[in-house]
Amino acid sequence: MRAIVLSIGSELVSGLRLDTHSADIAREVSALGLEVLRHETVDDDAAAIAAAFSRAAAEADVIVATGGLGPTLDDCTRDGLAAAMGQPLEIIPDALAHLEAWAKARGRTVSESNRRQAFMPRGCRALPNPVGTACGIGCRIGRTEVFCMPGVPGEMALMLSDIVLPSLRAAAPGRVTRVRTLRTFGLPESTLGEHLSDLMAPRRSPHVGTAVHGGLIDVHIYATGTPAEVDALLSADAAVIRERLGSQVFAEGHESLEEVVAGLLLRRGATVAVAESCTGGLVAARLVSVPGISACLVEGVVAYSNESKIRTLGVPPELIERYGAVSEEVVRAMAEGIRTRTGADYGLADSGVAGPEGGTPAKPVGTVCLALADAAGTISSREILTGDRAHVRERATNFLLDMLRLRLV
Amino acid sequence: MRAIVLSIGSELVSGLRLDTHSADIAREVSALGLEVLRHETVDDDAAAIAAAFSRAAAEADVIVATGGLGPTLDDCTRDGLAAAMGQPLEIIPDALAHLEAWAKARGRTVSESNRRQAFMPRGCRALPNPVGTACGIGCRIGRTEVFCMPGVPGEMALMLSDIVLPSLRAAAPGRVTRVRTLRTFGLPESTLGEHLSDLMAPRRSPHVGTAVHGGLIDVHIYATGTPAEVDALLSADAAVIRERLGSQVFAEGHESLEEVVAGLLLRRGATVAVAESCTGGLVAARLVSVPGISACLVEGVVAYSNESKIRTLGVPPELIERYGAVSEEVVRAMAEGIRTRTGADYGLADSGVAGPEGGTPAKPVGTVCLALADAAGTISSREILTGDRAHVRERATNFLLDMLRLRLV
Numbered sequence: 001m002r003a004i005v006l007s008i009g010s011e012l013v014s015g016l017r018l019d020t021h022s023a024d025i026a027r028e029v030s031a032l033g034l035e036v037l038r039h040e041t042v043d044d045d046a047a048a049i050a051a052a053f054s055r056a057a058a059e060a061d062v063i064v065a066t067g068g069l070g071p072t073l074d075d076c077t078r079d080g081l082a083a084a085m086g087q088p089l090e091i092i093p094d095a096l097a098h099l100e101a102w103a104k105a106r107g108r109t110v111s112e113s114n115r116r117q118a119f120m121p122r123g124c125r126a127l128p129n130p131v132g133t134a135c136g137i138g139c140r141i142g143r144t145e146v147f148c149m150p151g152v153p154g155e156m157a158l159m160l161s162d163i164v165l166p167s168l169r170a171a172a173p174g175r176v177t178r179v180r181t182l183r184t185f186g187l188p189e190s191t192l193g194e195h196l197s198d199l200m201a202p203r204r205s206p207h208v209g210t211a212v213h214g215g216l217i218d219v220h221i222y223a224t225g226t227p228a229e230v231d232a233l234l235s236a237d238a239a240v241i242r243e244r245l246g247s248q249v250f251a252e253g254h255e256s257l258e259e260v261v262a263g264l265l266l267r268r269g270a271t272v273a274v275a276e277s278c279t280g281g282l283v284a285a286r287l288v289s290v291p292g293i294s295a296c297l298v299e300g301v302v303a304y305s306n307e308s309k310i311r312t313l314g315v316p317p318e319l320i321e322r323y324g325a326v327s328e329e330v331v332r333a334m335a336e337g338i339r340t341r342t343g344a345d346y347g348l349a350d351s352g353v354a355g356p357e358g359g360t361p362a363k364p365v366g367t368v369c370l371a372l373a374d375a376a377g378t379i380s381s382r383e384i385l386t387g388d389r390a391h392v393r394e395r396a397t398n399f400l401l402d403m404l405r406l407r408l409v
Numbered sequence: 410m411r412a413i414v415l416s417i418g419s420e421l422v423s424g425l426r427l428d429t430h431s432a433d434i435a436r437e438v439s440a441l442g443l444e445v446l447r448h449e450t451v452d453d454d455a456a457a458i459a460a461a462f463s464r465a466a467a468e469a470d471v472i473v474a475t476g477g478l479g480p481t482l483d484d485c486t487r488d489g490l491a492a493a494m495g496q497p498l499e500i501i502p503d504a505l506a507h508l509e510a511w512a513k514a515r516g517r518t519v520s521e522s523n524r525r526q527a528f529m530p531r532g533c534r535a536l537p538n539p540v541g542t543a544c545g546i547g548c549r550i551g552r553t554e555v556f557c558m559p560g561v562p563g564e565m566a567l568m569l570s571d572i573v574l575p576s577l578r579a580a581a582p583g584r585v586t587r588v589r590t591l592r593t594f595g596l597p598e599s600t601l602g603e604h605l606s607d608l609m610a611p612r613r614s615p616h617v618g619t620a621v622h623g624g625l626i627d628v629h630i631y632a633t634g635t636p637a638e639v640d641a642l643l644s645a646d647a648a649v650i651r652e653r654l655g656s657q658v659f660a661e662g663h664e665s666l667e668e669v670v671a672g673l674l675l676r677r678g679a680t681v682a683v684a685e686s687c688t689g690g691l692v693a694a695r696l697v698s699v700p701g702i703s704a705c706l707v708e709g710v711v712a713y714s715n716e717s718k719i720r721t722l723g724v725p726p727e728l729i730e731r732y733g734a735v736s737e738e739v740v741r742a743m744a745e746g747i748r749t750r751t752g753a754d755y756g757l758a759d760s761g762v763a764g765p766e767g768g769t770p771a772k773p774v775g776t777v778c779l780a781l782a783d784a785a786g787t788i789s790s791r792e793i794l795t796g797d798r799a800h801v802r803e804r805a806t807n808f809l810l811d812m813l814r815l816r817l818v
Contacts, residue, residue: 010629011620013445014631015439016629022450023426023428024424028424037422037451038422038461039448039450040450048446070602074617112603113600132795155796280694281690281692281697284711288688288713288763289799293713297689297713298716300689300710301709301711304703355700389698393697
């Protein structure tokens with residue numbers, strides 16, 4: 001089965017916003033064994049949308065589209081699709097019922113502009129959207145199956161995983177392409193590539209590739225064949241990679257570093273408290289992204305000022321004067337301070353020069369100090385991280401979470 | 410003049426890598442006054458590339474392509490372009506001279522695989538690449554002007570700015586397309602669309618459209634004409650929109666909500682402290698993303714547990730027992746508590762049911778309570794936010810930052 005991915009939005013065509021949906025959709029659709037022929041990105045213009053649907057329907061068995069389903073007048077995916085199908089727009093009862101339920105739950109009535117979202121080309125079915133007003137659209141153009149999803153990221157992700165992918169999975173025959181992902185932290189990409197160079201040779205099957213996301217390196221293994229063949233190939237490669245990379249591999253699949261850390265804490269019934277300076281709340285926020293974390297996360301303190309480090313974490317002022325706020329001495333005192341203050345099993349702390357200003361020859365921008373205190377004592381490290389302010393903070397967050405992970409495994 | 414942007418690469422079509430070049434190119438090309446019709450992303454496959462070039466040449470005056478010019482066997486933009494032009498591949502002397510000079514400067518000879526890069530369709534000119542082995546390709550398919558650039562980011566950026574854009578600028582005199590963006594928070598997209606429905610009418614010029622990102626709604630105004638005409642059109646529309654939306658507009662262009670809030674705090678010499686429950690550090694982390702925030706952000710506390718709300722923020726336990734942790738009563742006490750504790754001018758607090766578990770009929774998932782305490786007293790609100798856990802937390806963060814913004818303006 002051949003698929004074309006369609007993104008609709010003037011802000012995408014003009015380059016004002018980066019289209020990330022097409023890549024996400026293509027990855028998921030490829031994993032089901034479909035061949036993605038291409039992506040197209042077109043304007044919020046009914047004629048352009050109609051032409052894109054017609055062009056894609058002439059070549060592909062499946063079209064997966066996003067965007068242009070909102071309530072405002074510039075949202076005209078409905079109109080373009082109707083033109084490509086040669087069908088009039090009409091109220092689709094399921095879509096209207098969804099809007100009415102949505103409004104009722106909020107003590108409102110359906111506004112005139114929201115009502116636009118109940119109109120779809122005749123013969124379409126409304127795809128449920130549990131988290132937004134825009135239902136998706138399912139239909140056919142000739143023999144080509146079409147799915148239209150809203151462009152709002154959370155709504156798209158849910159509709160893709162819950163409706164579009166299961167429907168495509170049911171339609172895809174015998175052979176599959178599957179990807180297995182080992183998530184790693186700690187090695188530079190080039191070093192990791194050297195460890196895996198034989199597996200990453202061009203035209204080897206399975207295909208092994210690396211991709212950097214948020215300072216973490218994912219190793220993807222792609223295999224095609226019958227489900228049983230594919231699983232055997234993937235397992236064999238995964239075992240080799242795990243053996244070579246050891247504890248650098250922190251998860252498989254989509255599990256995040258914070259989910260792994262939260263899982264380890266929960267299994268041990270252990271608690272943690274976090275004292276953050278340069279990460280400014282990111283470590284706590286990453287942990288809080290995991291449902292159920294309240295059992296483990298006692299408290300976080302964003303001690304961005306020296307005043308806060310001294311008053312709330314009990315860091316001796318003379319330590320800051322002597323070594324500076326960005327020093328292993330100070331982060332050790334912060335980690336011990338938050339642990340003492342809260343009674344948590346583990347105290348974590350960081351302090352760093354995130355930039356763009358504040359660097360010195362001794363402590364250049366990117367210098368980050370990290371510490372972990374527990375019943376066994378306190379460990380600390382100093383890293384020089386590269387990238388802009390956001391990158392340095394994100395990487396520092398990964399380093400601190402990984403410090404706790406390595407202590408817990 | 411109408412342009413189509415073409416990206417070539419299997420890693421892009423499969424979604425393994427995100428295509429950022431198309432957006433960058435579209436932005437630059439639009440700024441010259443060209444109308445970008447669409448982007449296409451196609452595989453490293455000569456037939457698919459040929460079809461894409463032919464399709465684009467039938468509609469556009471200009472094609473700007475990237476990728477597939479490397480030395481390895483999977484790079485076949487040259488072959489696809491040759492098929493679309495109906496010309497054979499032959500050695501282009503300028504491209505060969507470039508390769509020879511490149512190799513000589515490194516004390517090598519031109520390898521067989523690099524030699525592939527000197528072959529181009531007959532009639533093409535080599536576009537110089539000062540930082541890589543791959544020359545670009547300039548040619549025509551019928552009357553359509555074609556530019557092919559390497560996909561390596563640094564090489565693409567330089568060739569775009571130094572060769573492609575100057576050439577297009579010379580061909581498109583006088584007229585430009587510019588966009589102005591007003592960033593808003595507080596109105597649902599449908600309501601905002603009703604306020605602006607006359608401006609958003611299809612085929613109106615300037616074109617006005619909305620896009621939702623991270624719970625904020627951007628209003629984009631696009632105008633085309635001479636620079637003076639465009640500036641007048643954009644200013645007129647921006648003034649109308651600002652008048653209709655009032656304080657809902659928080660910024661122009663790329664400025665973020667946290668940058669606006671930080672700017673207001675800095676100008677007033679005011680300080681803030683944040684007590685976060687459901688946002689779990691996101692509010693502090695957003696503020697810390699702004700360089701120089703240390704002058705304003707005194708402290709953040711992630712009081713995700715009741716224990717922490719009571720011990721660190723001084724919330725009376727009976728308030729939590731009586732009203733629950735997610736209540737306006739408790740967030741008011743949290744905001745006052747963090748303000749008293751730190752001496753900050755403004756105390757912010759939130760508590761909510763981010764989900765997926767924890768909802769009740771009285772407090773469904775998405776219920777978020779927010780409070781701001783300052784010298785004038787304490788204000789609070791209760792919102793029902795939609796979306797998954799990440800969305801609810803992101804939107805709650807926006808609400809709390811906006812509460813402070815509205816207090817400061």
